[in-house]
Amino acid sequence: MTLTHSGASELSQLMEGTTAGALIPEIVRRGFQDLLEAEVSALTGAQLHERCPDQRSTHRNGYRERLLTTQVGDLSLAIPRLRQGSFFPSWLEPRRRVDKALYAVVMEAYTGGISTRKVDALVEALGGASGISKSEVSRICQGLDEQVKAFLGRPLDHARFPYVYLDATYLHGRLGRNMQVVSRAVVVAIGINALGYREVLGIAVGDSEAEGFWRQFLGSLKERGLDGTRLERRPSKWCNSGGSAPA
Incomplete structure (x- = not known):
């Protein structure tokens, strides 16, 4: 599902205050840093640590730190230096849309994978002057997608979660060839460990909040090692009561 900006x-609000939110x-x-490395590689004619003297136009010469204000907070980036000339990507200038486009890419990774539409939007926001090819942007997005998938699919036997809260909301996204805006259920399981820290244990997207949808989601958590928790259904919500997770 291609998430809308509001979705x-x-x-993001559902995951606020959790490990996933952090x-x-x-x-x-990481996405910004990878884009920086890709652009400076295109400019110099060589990848980092690559030896190709015949193709180089200049060489790297360390980094300088820059604080970038984004919608997810202030991020510390390492801007590459060059031996000859200067380097500063135009897409980091104020009022550019790269921040919004990259944020959309990352958030979509949490709901089943990054769409071609979001990759295209990031390519457009970067602009042709960046020298970063669409295939390189796609590769960077794939790396971000894999990082999110690894987090959401991680084993859950590293800690006990005496309390597990399940939340569901309907988010707007685009589906189908016509990219029609639809509303789909997104369920989030948040565990609280013995130290009181909140962890997002899993996220699933479906067409409804039917019992079968919930059971499949809860079963996937158990397969990943969640134990020591029993969930009971109470009016309009699921909540913890201790025990073991349902099959």
């Missing part, structure tokens, strides 16, 4: 914001700025920072 991405709502999903991970979002780091993934966005």
Whole structure:
């Protein structure tokens, strides 16, 4: 599902104060850093640590730190220096849309994978002057997608979660060849460990909040090692009561 901007914001709010919420700025920072490295490689004619003297136009010469204000907070970026000339990507200038486009890419990774539409939007926001090819942008987005998938699919036997809260909301996204705006259910499981820290244990997207949808989601958590928690359904919500997770 291709999330709308409002859908991405709502999903971010659901994860606020959790490990997943804290991970979002780091993934966005990595995306910016990867884009910086891609542009300077295109400018110099060589990848980092690559030896190709015949193709080089100049060489790297360390980094300088720059604080970038984004919608996920202030991010510390390492701007590459050059031996000859200067380097500063135009897409980091104020009022450019790269921040919004990259944020949309990261948030969509949490709901089943990054769409071609979001990659295209990021390419457009970067502009042709960046020298970064669409295939390179796609590769960078794939790396971010894999990082999110690894987090959402991680084993859950590293800690006990005496309390697990389940929340669901309907987010707007685009589906189908016509990219029609639809509303789909997004469920989030948040565990609280013995130290009181909140962790997002899993996220799933479906067509409804039917019992089968919930059971499949809860079963996937159990397969990943969630134990020591029993969920009971009470009016309009699921909540913890201790025990073991349902099959």
